[in-house]
Amino acid sequence: DAKTTQPPSMDCAEGRAANLPCNHSTISGNEYVYWYRQIHSQGPQYIIHGLKNNETNEMASLIITEDRKSSTLILPHATLRDTAVYYCIVSGGKLIFGQGTELSVKP
Amino acid sequence: DAGITQSPRYKITETGRQVTLMCHQTWSHSYMFWYRQDLGHGLRLIYYSAAADITDKGEVPDGYVVSRSKTENFPLTLESATRSQTSVYFCASSEVGVSTDTQYFGPGTRLTVL
Numbered sequence: 155d156a157k158t159t160q161p162p163s164m165d166c167a168e169g170r171a172a173n174l175p176c177n178h179s180t181i182s183g184n185e186y187v188y189w190y191r192q193i194h195s196q197g198p199q200y201i202i203h204g205l206k207n208n209e210t211n212e213m214a215s216l217i218i219t220e221d222r223k224s225s226t227l228i229l230p231h232a233t234l235r236d237t238a239v240y241y242c243i244v245s246g247g248k249l250i251f252g253q254g255t256e257l258s259v260k261p
Numbered sequence: 262d263a264g265i266t267q268s269p270r271y272k273i274t275e276t277g278r279q280v281t282l283m284c285h286q287t288w289s290h291s292y293m294f295w296y297r298q299d300l301g302h303g304l305r306l307i308y309y310s311a312a313a314d315i316t317d318k319g320e321v322p323d324g325y326v327v328s329r330s331k332t333e334n335f336p337l338t339l340e341s342a343t344r345s346q347t348s349v350y351f352c353a354s355s356e357v358g359v360s361t362d363t364q365y366f367g368p369g370t371r372l373t374v375l
Binding site: 188195196197198199200203241248249251252253254 | 296303304305306309319320351353363364365366367368369
């Protein structure tokens with residue numbers, strides 16, 4: 155019953171922007187899009203969330219399409235420490251973690 | 262230190278033994294959660310608590326017991342551990358609710374049941 159689809163893995167060069175896509179074509183009007191990441195052997199870490207407007211914080215930007223069927227998490231200047239699994243979650247009940255995207259930032 | 266802590270960080274036990282995993286948060290968050298993470302399954306919710314003395318089942322509650330006598334503590338007990346409960350357990354807390362809030366996770370407890 156996965157509500158989101160993400161690529162299993164992506165690479166990014168250090169210092170470049172990392173753009174992580176997520177499809178959520180069945181999202182309902184009251185459901186938020188959340189992004190978390192999990193660095194190896196650590197607990198998941200909240201990054202950002204949004205409903206319909208684009209959002210930005212000190213960690214990342216979230217771009218949500220007008221029809222809300224997809225979104226993109228942008229890490230503007232990726233560093234080696236951003237290597238992690240990134241989870242896109244559509245939340246209208248409980249947080250359900252899928253398999254995420256394994257982002258590898260390479261020097 | 263402020264935040265959410267879990268203890269022990271690593272635990273090895275035997276089948277049939279009782280094990281309690283501890284979770285403590287200093288933010289006075291209302292909600293607390295227990296997840297387990299296994300290869301191929303991602304994180305799955307075991308139990309959650311909306312406030313002291315209020316708990317509810319998540320996706321995979323069988324074999325686990327929780328209690329919440331104080332807001333800051335949310336222990337998870339495996340009454341009779343089984344090998345299938347070998348996993349990494351994460352505790353989390355949030356301020357508002359299960360659905361539309363940010364959850365803060367602890368560092369995890371790696372449990373091995375022999």
